[in-house]
Amino acid sequence: MINLAQVIEDTQSLIRIDSQNPGIQEAACGQWVGNRLADMGLDVKTESVDGARKNLLVTIPGESDAPRLVLLGHLDTVPIGEGWSVPPLGAEIKNDLIYGRGSCDMKGGVAVSLGLVEALVKRKAGMRGDLVFVATVDEEAPDMAGAQHLVHSGFFRPDDQVLALEPTGTRLRIAQMGLRWLSVKVTGKMAHAGRAHLGIDSAHVMARIIDQLKQYIEALPHEDEILGKARFTCGLLQAGVATNVVPPNATASFDVRIVPPMDISDVIPTVSSIAEGVLKDFPGASFGIEPLGAPRPPVRASDDSPIVSKLRQAYLSETGSKLEHGGADGHEAYTDSSMVAALTKSKSCTVFGPGSTDKAHTADEFVPIKDLDLVSRVLWKTATDW
Secondary structure: OOOHHHHHHHHHHHHOOOOEOOOOOOHHHHHHHHHHHHHOOOOOEEEEEEOOEEEEEEEEOOOOOEEEEEEEEEOOEOOOOOOOOOOOOOOOEEOOEEEOOOHHHHHHHHHHHHHHHHHHHHHOOOOOEEEEEEEEOOOOOOOOHHHHHHHHOOOOOOOOEEEEOOOOOOOEEOEEOEEEEEEEEEEOEOEEHHHHHHOEOHHHHHHHHHHHHHHHHHOOOOEEOOOEEOEEEEEEEEEOOOOOEEOOEEEEEEEEEEOOOOOHHHHHHHHHHHHHHHHOOOOOOEEEEEEEEEEEOOEEOOOOOHHHHHHHHHHHHHHOOOOOEEOOOOOOOOOHHHHHHHHHOOOOEEEOOOOOOOOOOOOOOEEEHHHHHHHHHHHHHHHHOO
16 A cells, blocks of 8 residues: 555655746756655666756556556646645645645645655556656646656657546546647837827737737637637737837747647637738737747546546545546646647547646645545555556
């Protein structure tokens, strides 16, 4: 069995290591995980992703040629931010909740993965297929460089069963919305506000684009049974140089989420078409669009894939209840598992892990100890019945 006390201790140790991205990043966290695995007597391999940034990999050989179970756990966290009522790197336990940045996204999940590896080592018997644990870098960044490197290096096999222990509220996240981030710039013409008719108000142009794009996306007829409808957010908007000056430039960051049967390659042409329509009313203005990070198409695991079937069986065995499934479950960010599914076209990539999806990336982030316990029991059952 996975040792829950050790999982709790490891979760706390990981939280206390600052691994913000962007910023300090995850090197110290990776070193700690590498040492922890080496102390189990395992051969830890590293793969350079971007300079000093390295994925860590460890394999426990299986007893047959059954498909591998690949556990993905990222080492970086989002920035700490403001508004905390507890020390964000303190790993305090209150009311059976472990607090701290990354507690649920996803240092608790990494700790559970370490717990499974250690339990299998102590049992001195592997699964039928190999167990591979990969601690990845850069998951919280637009390019998800750690997961991309794994795919492009040829690491994955066609029959790999991939699981990320990201926070899902102990539900099975079987589907994921597509995501495209864009940087949009509108160029107008500067003029004195007292002679505004001589200028071109880039902020006005951008506001029109945002409004029309939001209306367009909200009116789309596509609605997935799990993921719902497409969504659009303008997350950042900047314009102007002074209150009494017509703003010559406006920039914005767009977050576009799509659902099947929409195609991720259609997002930029759609935004471009709407912008071109708006600019017809503003002669002399221009716009440009640049993608931010990698395109992330919608993905969904197959209901009859081994990883999904075995997680459901294990959950039922441990709890007596069916494992509820959903899509993004309120936490819309792509995971390493999603990126692997997108790049390999695999239908055997899913997400199941400890922690409230509503608390990820917030101040006073926490992971419930009961979630660590449940996920540990389900994962152990899954692995030993593999």
